[in-house]
Amino acid sequence: MTRFVSGDVELEVDDRAALALDVAELGPGSFVLRNGDSEELFHCVRVGTVVHLWWRGVAYRLEDAAQGPRASQRQGGGGLEAPMPGKVIAVKKAAGDAVAKGEEILIVEAMKMENAIRAPKDGRIKTIAAKVGDMVAPGTVLVEIE
Secondary structure, three states: EEEEOOOOOOEEEOOOOOOOOOEEEEEOOEEEEEEEEEEEEEEEEEEOOOOEEEEEOOEEEEEEEOHHOOOHOOOOOOEEOOOOOOOEHHHHEOOEEEEOOEEEEEEEEEOOOOEEEEEEOOOOEEEEEOOOOEOOOOOOOOEEEE
């Protein structure tokens, strides 16, 4: 038996048996998973290299580990990007301010969740390209750190 675990979801598969799964799209972002006589509805949206999956009342964020971190997450990258479409609800720093690694610079609200954009390294803020109330798209550079 092979056991797959992700959060609260567990799946045990007999290594000798084949899975007969079928996935059908019901509409944009809505799918049904069929396994024999059982059916389960799930929702799935891709934003850049991230897949957001809603299944059994739980939201999952899936990233392809083979792709490595995005430029905004790498230590050498100076630009911090919006992680997904959303609205800037707080700007806690200004151009010229010094920041320490991990310090909050601004917050983007997306899918009813607050996503803090934090400094990936110690440095000084070169530019902030967003203000409170701005709508941002994924991959938009919001902050540059030097």
